[in-house]
Amino acid sequence: MASQKRSSGGRGGAPGCLFWLLLLCVVLLLFLVNLGKIKETLSRTNFNEILQTQKNADDRKSPPVTPAPVVQPEPGAAPAPSGEPAATKPGKGSSPAASTVLPAEDAAADEPADAPQPSPRPTTPKPEAKSGSGAATTSGTAAGSGGTAGAGQSSGTSGSGPSAPAAPARKRTALLYFVRIDDDGIIVRQEVTRQIPASDQPLTDALAALLGGPSEEEMRRHLLSLIPEGARLLSVQVRGSTAYLNFNEAFMYNHYGIEGYAGQLKQVVYTATAFSSVQDVQILIEGERHDYLGGEGVYIGKPLSRNSF
Numbered sequence: 001m002a003s004q005k006r007s008s009g010g011r012g013g014a015p016g017c018l019f020w021l022l023l024l025c026v027v028l029l030l031f032l033v034n035l036g037k038i039k040e041t042l043s044r045t046n047f048n049e050i051l052q053t054q055k056n057a058d059d060r061k062s063p064p065v066t067p068a069p070v071v072q073p074e075p076g077a078a079p080a081p082s083g084e085p086a087a088t089k090p091g092k093g094s095s096p097a098a099s100t101v102l103p104a105e106d107a108a109a110d111e112p113a114d115a116p117q118p119s120p121r122p123t124t125p126k127p128e129a130k131s132g133s134g135a136a137t138t139s140g141t142a143a144g145s146g147g148t149a150g151a152g153q154s155s156g157t158s159g160s161g162p163s164a165p166a167a168p169a170r171k172r173t174a175l176l177y178f179v180r181i182d183d184d185g186i187i188v189r190q191e192v193t194r195q196i197p198a199s200d201q202p203l204t205d206a207l208a209a210l211l212g213g214p215s216e217e218e219m220r221r222h223l224l225s226l227i228p229e230g231a232r233l234l235s236v237q238v239r240g241s242t243a244y245l246n247f248n249e250a251f252m253y254n255h256y257g258i259e260g261y262a263g264q265l266k267q268v269v270y271t272a273t274a275f276s277s278v279q280d281v282q283i284l285i286e287g288e289r290h291d292y293l294g295g296e297g298v299y300i301g302k303p304l305s306r307n308s309f
Contacts, residue, residue, distance in 0.1 A: 170198035171198055172197070173195060173196075174196045174209060175191060175192070176194055177190065177210070177274075178218065179263050187226075189270065191270075196209045203278070204236045206275075207245070207271060211232070213225045226254065226256055226263035226264045228254055238278065243280075243282070245282070246285075247286075252294060254294060262298055265283070268281060268283070270306060279305060280303035280305040281304050282304075283304070
């Protein structure tokens, strides 16, 4: 009875094995038939490249480490002291590399993503350079007070902000004396009040304005100057109540004759003595005293006052 069951079970297992064998053959046949389509699909989806990239990534993460070769010590060599590794000497055919060093990018890839990053080292700001006693920046423009800056002097605040407006030039009222020729041909002295630039030398400022001649408005009033055109004031010095006025040589020549010489002297003397501290004027030519002005002779050997004319 038992033998009959074993024979019937063996006959039942044979058809099952045959079924699976036929199924495997059908699958293999279908695979061979569709092999071209399968390759085309794999090529289109870049399956091989993805697989190769994944494999390379796995190789970089776990590179093979070549163990260091064990070198036997040569006969007669001194043994290494205890606690220190014995020096190894590469033998014939052995590789000199004892360990493998990962590339920089691979070492960075092996670090955990949540590893703490080193905090940046704090930097101490450098103090701004200061020049002189002010806090002038290096981009500052050189500027002085009143437009006369010394060498190396720079403005305290430069680069930003509007520049300070320039101080208006000082003015002073001066009395100048020109002449006018009337209808009878007589030379008449004419006083003019004019605003002139002010400085620390008011007498010099007034005489410089006098030598510059009448203005356009004064010429429309028929005023003129008898001082020679090329005359220049070289220096001014006041001693006591006498003003020593030093002119260049052109002051000696006047083409209007004796009346022209007298007229130019009156203009200079009256303009200088308009200041209360000046009573008379000594005329000098190129720093020297002369007795007469011009060839026809107007005496200038002593100081001249308004009463001298």
